[in-house]
Amino acid sequence: MSDSGEPSGAPLFERLCLLGIGLIGSSLARRAREHGGLARTVVVSSRTEATLARVRELGIADVVEADPAEAVRGADCVILCAPVGANAALMRRIAPHLAPGCILSDVGSTKGSVLRDVQPLLPGDVHFVPAHPMAGTEFSGPDAGFATLFEGRYCILTPPPGADPAAVEKVREFWRRCGSMVESMDAATHDKVVAIVSHLPHLIAFTICGTADDLAAETREAVLKFAASGFRDFTRIASSDVDMWRDVFLNNREALLEMLARFSEDAHALGRAVRWGQADFIEDRIRRGRKIRRSLIERRQA
Ligand SMILES: NC(=O)c1ccc[n+]([C@@H]2O[C@H](COP(=O)([O-])OP(=O)(O)OC[C@H]3O[C@@H](n4cnc5c(N)ncnc54)[C@H](O)[C@@H]3O)[C@@H](O)[C@H]2O)c1
Ligand SMILES: O=C(O)C(=O)C[C@]1(C(=O)O)C=C[C@@H](O)C=C1
Known part of the structure; x- marks a missing residue:
């Protein structure tokens, strides 16, 4: 991997699943499309059929799946990209279906709440590495995203104590490949x-x-x-x-x-x-x- 964010070698993830596909999720999907180094296959799930239909039209995902439990099956990385208030319900739905060794991350703007809502439901063999890209606009929905949104912007990771260092490094590298500068701190x-x-x-x-x-x-x-x-x-x-x-x-x-x-x-x-x-x-x-x-x-x- 070069510092310029250009891909080198195999993609970081085989199967990346994005749950919620608005401004941030669709920017990640577009980045993955344009930058071969992020993921071989991008799977997307969202709440409404209208959003899923629009994602199909835009052609920004390889697989579009209405049921989040189905969407996460076999994914080696799952990123929660819905409003933070949806995380607890989403987590209850997907937790039993997460693959062993999977990295679970998010993009939420609040981090204490993500630890509170996600950690208690986390299967023992899933690595949880929360993240918050400090980049955005006032627009929302799958049409609002663009592949360069994260370039030159900070992304803050808040790995919980005891987080797997290899998983944390993979999430760091993911955001570097999105063009971000990555920093870590505690959630509070x-x-x-x-x-x-x-x-x-x-x-x-x-x-x-x-x-x-x-x-x-x-x-x-x-x-x-x-x-x-x-x-x-x-x-x-x-x-x-x-x-x-x-x-x-x-x-x-x-x-x-x-x-x-x-x-x-x-x-x-x-x-x-x-x-x-x-x-x-x-x-x-x-x-x-x-x-x-x-x-x-x-x-x-x-
Ligand atoms: N907008 C920003 O500037 C910005 C920047 C950084 C981080 N974030 C964070 O990123 C996340 C997404 O924000 P966004 O700007 O992309 O929002 P958005 O409104 O553009 O997209 C949210 C998506 O989540 C879907 N969704 C809503 N409830 C859901 C549920 N219960 N299950 C599944 N999908 C659901 C919506 O249909 C939509 O597709 C939020 O947690 C937000 O705090 C936003
Ligand atoms: O630029 C904007 O419009 C934003 O609101 C982006 C902004 C911010 O406040 O800087 C909003 C929420 C985020 O969690 C991160 C970035």
């Missing part, structure tokens, strides 16, 4: 980090859109008319998928509420500085924002 740290960098920004975006929507009819018209401004940037992420974000908020409750409390205190402090005309305080906050944006650009993550 992951959940705190994403609460501030991903979940709270979405919560704020949904809220600011709701607040604008609550304004009197006349003002709301003006908001929409002149929205080619700071507000527009919030509307992009506020247009994200309902099921996915409901599940994220409900499955990272503690960390998200902690970050929201800190944010609220800081927002009040800035509001107070505005009220009392404290220009130095206001300038300091703006400078910190500019500094963070600059460092993201330097790290090529903006």
